[in-house]
Amino acid sequence: MPASRQILTVVQMRAAEQALIDAGTSVDALMQVAGRGAAEWVWRLAGRRPVTVLCGPGNNGGDGYVIAETIRERGGEVAVIAAAPPATDAARNAAALYGGTVLDADAEASGDLLVDCLYGSGLTRPLSAADFGRLSRLAAAHPHRIAIDVPSGVQSDSGMMLNPGLPDYDLTVALGAWKFAHFLMPASAAMGALRLVPIGVAPVAGTAQVIDRPRVAAPAADSHKYRRGLLAVVGGAMPGAAILAATAAQGGGAGYVKLFASSKRNVPADLVVDGGPVAEVLSDDRNGAVLIGPGLGRDGEARERLAVALADPVPLLVDADALVLLSPRLMAGRSAPTVATPHEGELVALERAFDCDGGGSRPDRAAALARASGMVIVAKGSDTVIAAPDRRLACAPRASSWLSTAGTGDVLAGAIASRLATGVEPFAAACEGVWLHGEAARRCPPGFTAGALAGRVAEALAACL
Structure with a gap:
């Protein structure tokens, strides 16, 4: 994994910096690289407009x-406000x-721009009054604001706001x-755009x-629909959700998406519907992956369909x-990979089912559930976290807040399942x-619907070619 994509805890970051120092780089040199790199972004945003830099002691x-x-x-107009005298050797040298x-x-x-250098990623307690x-x-006196490393008052490892009412920023x-x-x-919502200085x-x-x-x-020149991947989507009591998921899956790369449903009502003409017994649909040895849940319902028939899907060795x-409906008992004996995509309420239900205490940060919770259940967990929401049983962990960049509308989770399920059907391993999918x-x-334009979102998945895929 490239260094530019890794996410480090406070402890890991300190160890990484110490490794650089042990290799011959001084703290002062690292500070010059970091500060001058950050200044590039400050200069871009402020130009020659007045800049105020709020400096803490560390x-x-x-x-x-x-x-x-x-x-x-560079000839810019800048003033420093020292909240406290520099308290480390490197800070004193930089101040000198x-x-x-x-x-x-x-x-x-x-002025025009405030640069927040009060406290960095090591902060663990609320700011003093x-x-x-x-x-x-x-912050109120400057129309634009930049935070350096993390905004002051934010806990780096959890994203918690240590003080209520902290300011927001244009750039971090x-x-x-x-x-x-x-x-x-909640921290990421206040950070504005994100940039990294290596x-x-x-x-x-x-x-x-x-x-x-x-x-x-x-696809290879000799590909056909089955070689590209057959995805079986199991519908249920509310067919619209399964149709949304299947439509998204069609744009996600799978060569063939088949919907198991009792009716073809409202189904697009290019989506195949199979009304036969679910056991027959899922016994097709050409299946590359199965998706179940959107619109499934929670009655006896839904439980039966879930049990059949879990028995399919794909x-x-x-x-x-x-x-x-999922439980450790239903998962017993399953050896094929499983991906679960819970929102917060479903995440809590799964934690109870698999005897997880639900404590810690969102990454901690997703990782604990992945290990306990053996599933890849996509803890979806405004801050989506993905965890694998083998301890791999990923965070999604902040996405459009317009995703907070009904049906977009079904679209996400279809997109992931489509990648699974093409043969991509579960965490990567x-x-x-x-x-x-x-x-x-x-x-999508603002105010989009889940249907409009599903229709744009193919465009997103094209951006990856």
């Missing part, structure tokens, strides 16, 4: 002094190299590596990753109603489907 404050000096060298104005902690300042008031006052510049807070709610951190084994645009090859995606879902949303 190395994040030291980065702020480097940023301010870089802006000053800054040749511009340093204002007292409670100085009033206004004085620091919170200072940050809030300066991560230093060295991504942190979990960049992708987890400082030479090497890839770290076993880290989480950011989901990136997948690389998808066009990759299976379990969504919606099927997640509520989940990552690819999540990316396609987000990209399809980006290509």
Whole structure:
């Protein structure tokens, strides 16, 4: 995995920086690389408009002094407010190299852009009343705001806001590596655009990753529909949801999508419907994957269909109603890969079913459930996390908030299941489907419906070729 895609905890980041220092790089040199890299983004946003840099006592404050000096060298108008004197050697050295104005902690300042270098990713306690008031006052006095590494008052590993009412930002510049807070709610909603400044951190084994645009090859010249992958979609009491999932799957790369349903009503002409017994549909040895859950219902017939689907020795995606019905007993004896796509309520239900305590951050919860259940878990929502039983972990970039409408989860299920049917291994298929879902949303106009979203999955796939 490229270093630019890894997500590091605070402990991992400190170890990665120490590895650079042990290899001969000084803390001061790392601070210069990080600060000058961040200054590039500050300069782009501010130009020659006045910049205020709020510096704390630690190395994040030291980065702020480097940023301010870089802006000053370029002829920009910049002032530093020192919330406290520098308390580390590197921060003191950076402050000594800054040749511009340093204002007292409670100085009033206004300008076009505030750069928040008060505290960095190591913060574990709420801001003091004085620091919170200072940050809030300066944020209100500047129409544009940039956070360096993570916004002050945010817990890096969990995305928690340690103080209520923290300001929001136009841009957050991560230093060295991504942190979990960049992708987890509620913090990520306040960060604006995200940019990464590399400082030479090497890839770290076993880290989480950011989901990136997948690389998808066009079908081989001699491909046919079965070779590209047959996906069986098991419908149920509410056929519309299964139709949405199947429509999305058609655009996700599978060569053949077959819907098991009792009626062809409202089904697109190019979607094959099989009304036979579900056991016969799922006994087709040409199936590349099975999708069950959207519109399934929760009655006895739904339970029977789920049991039959779990018995099929091909990759299976379990969504919606099927997640509520799922249990360790039903999973017993299943050896083929399974992907589950729960929203928060379904995630809680699965945690109870598989005896997980539900504690910790969202990545912690998804990882614990993946290990307990043996499934790849796609904990979907405004901050989607994917966890595999083998401890692989991924976070999705923030997607369009217009996805918060009925049916978009069915579209996600179809996109992931389609990638499964093409033969992509389950964790990668989940990552690819999540990316396609987000990209399809980006290509839709505001106020889109789930049907419109499903129709854009093929466009998202084309962007990966």
